[in-house]
Amino acid sequence: MANNVRFLRGGCRCYIEALVRHLENRYSVSTKYRTHWSGYLLALLIMAGALGVRLLIAPVEAGLQYITFFPAVTLSVLLSGFRIGLFATILGALLATCIFTPPYYALSWATLEKSFWSNLVFIFDGTLVSLAIDAMHRYRLLMSAKLNQALDVSSAVESNNRHLRQILEHLPINLILLDRQGNVAEVNQTTLQRIGRDRDAVIGKAFVDLSCWTYDPRIHGKIQLALQLVQQGLNQRFDVAMSVGGRMLPVDFQLKPVYAENGEITGYLAAGVDISARKQAEIILLRHKTCIDTAHDGFWITDMDGYILDVNQSYAYMSGYTEVELVGMHISAVEANEDAADIKAHLAKILAQGHDMFETRHRRKDGHVYDVEVSVNFNGETRELFAFFRDITERKQNLAKLRIAAVTFDSPDGIMVTDTTGIILQVNRAFQEITGYSAEEVIGKRPSLLSSGRHDKTFYKEMWTQLQTTGYWSGEIWDRRKNGQIYPKCLTITAVKDDRGTVSEYVATFGDITERKRVEEEIRNLAFYDDLTKLPNRRLLQDRIEHALLAAARNGQYGALLFLDMDKFKLLNDTLGHHHGDIMLVEVANRLKFSVREADSVARIGGDEFVLLLEKVGESINEASQKAALVAEKIRAALAVPYHILNHVHHSTPSIGVRLFGADDNSVEDLLKHADAAMYEAKNGGRNQVRFFDPDLQKVLESRAAMEADLRRALDAGQLQLHYQPQCDVERRVIGVEALIRWLHPERGLIPPLEFIPIAEESSLILDIGCWVLNTACRQLAEWQKQPSMRHLQVAINVSAHQFNTHDFIKSVQTAISAHGVDATALKLELTETVIVNDVEAVKAKMLVLKAFGVKLSLDDFGTGYSSLAYLKQLPLDQLKIDRSFVRDIATDPSDEVMVKAIIDMANNFHLQVIAEGVETGEQLNFLKLHGCEAFQGYLFGRPVPASDLNFMVEGG
Numbered sequence: 001m002a003n004n005v006r007f008l009r010g011g012c013r014c015y016i017e018a019l020v021r022h023l024e025n026r027y028s029v030s031t032k033y034r035t036h037w038s039g040y041l042l043a044l045l046i047m048a049g050a051l052g053v054r055l056l057i058a059p060v061e062a063g064l065q066y067i068t069f070f071p072a073v074t075l076s077v078l079l080s081g082f083r084i085g086l087f088a089t090i091l092g093a094l095l096a097t098c099i100f101t102p103p104y105y106a107l108s109w110a111t112l113e114k115s116f117w118s119n120l121v122f123i124f125d126g127t128l129v130s131l132a133i134d135a136m137h138r139y140r141l142l143m144s145a146k147l148n149q150a151l152d153v154s155s156a157v158e159s160n161n162r163h164l165r166q167i168l169e170h171l172p173i174n175l176i177l178l179d180r181q182g183n184v185a186e187v188n189q190t191t192l193q194r195i196g197r198d199r200d201a202v203i204g205k206a207f208v209d210l211s212c213w214t215y216d217p218r219i220h221g222k223i224q225l226a227l228q229l230v231q232q233g234l235n236q237r238f239d240v241a242m243s244v245g246g247r248m249l250p251v252d253f254q255l256k257p258v259y260a261e262n263g264e265i266t267g268y269l270a271a272g273v274d275i276s277a278r279k280q281a282e283i284i285l286l287r288h289k290t291c292i293d294t295a296h297d298g299f300w301i302t303d304m305d306g307y308i309l310d311v312n313q314s315y316a317y318m319s320g321y322t323e324v325e326l327v328g329m330h331i332s333a334v335e336a337n338e339d340a341a342d343i344k345a346h347l348a349k350i351l352a353q354g355h356d357m358f359e360t361r362h363r364r365k366d367g368h369v370y371d372v373e374v375s376v377n378f379n380g381e382t383r384e385l386f387a388f389f390r391d392i393t394e395r396k397q398n399l400a401k402l403r404i405a406a407v408t409f410d411s412p413d414g415i416m417v418t419d420t421t422g423i424i425l426q427v428n429r430a431f432q433e434i435t436g437y438s439a440e441e442v443i444g445k446r447p448s449l450l451s452s453g454r455h456d457k458t459f460y461k462e463m464w465t466q467l468q469t470t471g472y473w474s475g476e477i478w479d480r481r482k483n484g485q486i487y488p489k490c491l492t493i494t495a496v497k498d499d500r501g502t503v504s505e506y507v508a509t510f511g512d513i514t515e516r517k518r519v520e521e522e523i524r525n526l527a528f529y530d531d532l533t534k535l536p537n538r539r540l541l542q543d544r545i546e547h548a549l550l551a552a553a554r555n556g557q558y559g560a561l562l563f564l565d566m567d568k569f570k571l572l573n574d575t576l577g578h579h580h581g582d583i584m585l586v587e588v589a590n591r592l593k594f595s596v597r598e599a600d601s602v603a604r605i606g607g608d609e610f611v612l613l614l615e616k617v618g619e620s621i622n623e624a625s626q627k628a629a630l631v632a633e634k635i636r637a638a639l640a641v642p643y644h645i646l647n648h649v650h651h652s653t654p655s656i657g658v659r660l661f662g663a664d665d666n667s668v669e670d671l672l673k674h675a676d677a678a679m680y681e682a683k684n685g686g687r688n689q690v691r692f693f694d695p696d697l698q699k700v701l702e703s704r705a706a707m708e709a710d711l712r713r714a715l716d717a718g719q720l721q722l723h724y725q726p727q728c729d730v731e732r733r734v735i736g737v738e739a740l741i742r743w744l745h746p747e748r749g750l751i752p753p754l755e756f757i758p759i760a761e762e763s764s765l766i767l768d769i770g771c772w773v774l775n776t777a778c779r780q781l782a783e784w785q786k787q788p789s790m791r792h793l794q795v796a797i798n799v800s801a802h803q804f805n806t807h808d809f810i811k812s813v814q815t816a817i818s819a820h821g822v823d824a825t826a827l828k829l830e831l832t833e834t835v836i837v838n839d840v841e842a843v844k845a846k847m848l849v850l851k852a853f854g855v856k857l858s859l860d861d862f863g864t865g866y867s868s869l870a871y872l873k874q875l876p877l878d879q880l881k882i883d884r885s886f887v888r889d890i891a892t893d894p895s896d897e898v899m900v901k902a903i904i905d906m907a908n909n910f911h912l913q914v915i916a917e918g919v920e921t922g923e924q925l926n927f928l929k930l931h932g933c934e935a936f937q938g939y940l941f942g943r944p945v946p947a948s949d950l951n952f953m954v955e956g957g
């Protein structure tokens with residue numbers, strides 16, 4: 001039972017809930033509603049209720065049964081709509097038929113028929129009522145919906161306005177509405193809050209006078225201008241700083257006119273946006289841009305294809321292009337190491353890995369290439385490449401320098417680095433090799449460790465003083481190796497300065513110059529010593545004389561210069577050869593060295609000329625002369641001892657000239673010249689002698705030297721001539737001539753050969769002159785041989801010993817003969833006895849060759865020399881010439897008479913022709929004829945004349 005009650009209660013509650021929902025639906029604002037089962041149930045209940053009430057108040061036969069159901073139908077329509085109303089109507093018709101149509105409470109076909117018209121009317125009415133009520137209901141609903149809709153719109157507008165106002169009030173924009181005069185008409189809350197004023201305090205105030213502008217005249221000006229322009233209908237935009245709570249807020253204001261519907265300007269709207277964030281962003285952007293622009297490094301942005309989009313000033317400066325030129329340029333225009341294909345590949349690599357850092361080289365606008373270090377990043381958002389460039393040319397150069405420095409440090413020169421106090425910091429391998437000390441042994445020590453002790457404190461003090469003042473010292477120094485050996489080194493010390501110019505280290509570079517010194521010594525020996533005898537040469541002698549002169553001036557003592565020349569040395573050289581000559585010179589040098597003191601100097605100044613320098617030989621001129629004479633004599637004696645040279649015994653003596661010198665003398669050259677002059681004097685005086693210098697002699701020698709110079713020029717200038725002196729037979733017929741040289745000096749006139757031939761003999765000039773004479777005489781002979789009257793003449797020419805002894809003398813004679821085409825038998829060479837003084841065999845051999853050509857040989861000046869008769873026997877001579885000194889006094893001096901007779905006899909014995917020269921008188925001629933002389937030469941027959949004059953002489957008889 002309880003369960004049944006609970007079930008019923010539950011069912012009722014469900015039904016009631018359903019009913020409520022039904023009614024809610026029914027009276028909802030919606031114009032639609034759905035027919036629900038609860039509506040049918042409700043209609044049943046209402047119909048049942050109406051039936052119950054009818055039956056309670058009246059019996060079934062009371063009639064008006066349809067009125068019973070009419071209100072129920074109406075209620076059902078009202079509550080549940082047309083369909084339910086129709087349902088209630090049909091239900092009412094059925095109930096009325098069944099209950100109120102007799103027989104009551106029965107439903108049959110008959111009752112249905114009986115109540116057909118009543119039911120039809122009822123159903124028609126019910127349907128009509130249902131339709132009417134439903135239509136009314138629907139109309140109400142529609143009206144109500146429309147009303148609701150209208151109500152909704154107006155409240156939404158109001159709400160929107162409120163909302164909008166709220167938004168405008170609190171929008172973070174300063175909104176200020178101005179009237180036409182520029183006074184504030186309305187202002188939003190944001191602005192009021194920002195400027196810290198009430199609305200009332202602001203409304204009506206001039207916009208330009210608002211306190212937020214901080215009375216800055218520039219801001220006022222800006223606003224005034226904007227107001228003026230906006231009044232002309234132009235929109236304005238300006239940035240101003242608003243004072244907000246004590247700080248300045250940047251605001252971007254837009255001022256626009258507000259128009260009425262008729263297009264008239266009714267006021268202006270000023271809308272200010274807080275741009276502090278933007279400004280901040282701009283500042284940050286500016287900072288970044290400034291950073292990039294002012295960065296020392298170059299910077300650019302490129303697209304992914306390598307075209308430059310932006311570039312900073314540093315890169316522009318670096319590349320030499322302007323920023324404008326660079327923008328749009330492709331990387332390949334500045335890249336020097338990579339070509340376009342390489343760049344493309346490199347860009348792809350950077351895009352793949354997002355970044356890269358590398359070194360390359362860029363080309364400046366002027367073509368100059370420089371090294372750069374590149375750091376590049378790919379920005380995925382902008383799809384751009386950001387690259388920084390650093391010019392590393394200097395760094396590279398520094399690296400190169402460092403490498404060079406490292407190589408230099410590894411150089412064969414020793415290097416030592418010390419700090420400023422002289423403590424050794426570093427040494428290189430060469431240092432260790434040269435000094436013998438390892439790096440560990442010297443680092444931390446002082447360079448004095450290497451000192452040899454050869455230099456005193458002053459030396460090192462001066463070195464450091466120079467280093468400190470100039471930062472550099474260079475010189476030679478003696479140091480000691482670890483093994484104790486002292487060696488010379490060439491040292492350079494350089495002060496190294498830091499960036500501030502303060503000395504930070506000293507670098508000493510040195511080389512072991514032991515070998516160089518040795519070579520230098522060798523060169524010095526070559527330069528200052530004679531290679532053959534190892535004696536000082538002229539240069540060193542001059543140096544020593546200079547010192548001796550200074551010493552003489554200081555100590556007041558005299559010194560002496562001995563100039564000596566070996567007599568007949570040239571002869572030895574020419575006859576036995578230079579090797580013999582050299583051996584003799586070495587012997588002479590040794591004898592000289594043994595003959596003088598250690599302090600004295602012996603020098604060889606050329607050929608066979610030696611000079612001895614004796615210092616401190618006396619305080620007075622007398623004492624000095626005596627001592628010098630003693631030494632000179634000692635030397636003369638020592639050098640006069642015969643020389644044994646390679647199985648030959650050579651006799652030679654010196655001629656010695658002495659020049660004393662004292663405090664008054666100062667010219668080295670003069671001293672040497674004077675000693676040389678004295679030596680000549682000794683030579684001229686008969687050789688093997690000692691002579692002291694005589695000033696007059698000096699003059700003679702000087703004039704000889706001048707003449708030698710003139711003579712040298714004379715040969716080329718054609719100043720030499722040959723004159724010819726006739727040689728006659730007993731019938732006084734000219735059988736030949738002697739060619740005699742003449743010098744036609746342009747200033748001094750005709751110079752006889754005795755004045756210049758001896759000078760030429762002393763130099764090699766005699767060879768040139770001899771060659772000229774030989775050729776000139778041959779040319780003349782050739783001329784005469786063409787003339788019948790002269791053809792028989794024999795031409796004699798003088799040949800000096802020097803000329804005869806030259807190795808090519810024979811060749812020169814042969815050449816002259818064939819060159820001029822002369823008959824060699826007409827050529828006669830007059831030789832002096834000096835030719836045959838030494839190597840008789842060699843002279844003989846030469847003579848034989850000459851004779852083989854047909855050339856005749858005559859021995860000139862016979863009787864004046866040292867000729868031995870043995871020579872006469874051996875030599876293939878044709879003629880002897882009696883010297884004119886014998887002929888001159890032939891009549892007065894009995895010894896000359898004997899001499900001439902002896903010569904003629906000897907010639908006859910040796911089957912030699914004989915000719916007498918210098919025949920001036922008939923007496924002399926007769927004497928000579930009487931004693932068998934058959935040829936004559938002398939003024940008696942004719943003086944030497946030019947060739948042209950000789951023709952007359954011969955032809956004229």
Ligand SMILES: Nc1nc2c(ncn2[C@@H]2O[C@@H]3COP(=O)(O)O[C@H]4[C@@H](O)[C@H](n5cnc6c(=O)[nH]c(N)nc65)O[C@@H]4COP(=O)(O)O[C@H]3[C@H]2O)c(=O)[nH]1
Nearest residue numbers: 740741752753754757773798799800918919920937938939
């Ligand atoms: N007082 C005097 N003198 C006479 C007489 N007859 C000839 N003389 C001179 O005696 C010299 C003879 O020549 P020499 O004995 O070979 O002596 C020559 C010869 O040794 C040398 N000489 C001349 N020409 C040459 C030459 O071409 N070559 C060489 N090497 N020496 C030459 O110069 C020397 C001197 O030559 P000159 O002055 O020409 O002197 C010549 C001649 O002029 C005379 O009757 N009385």
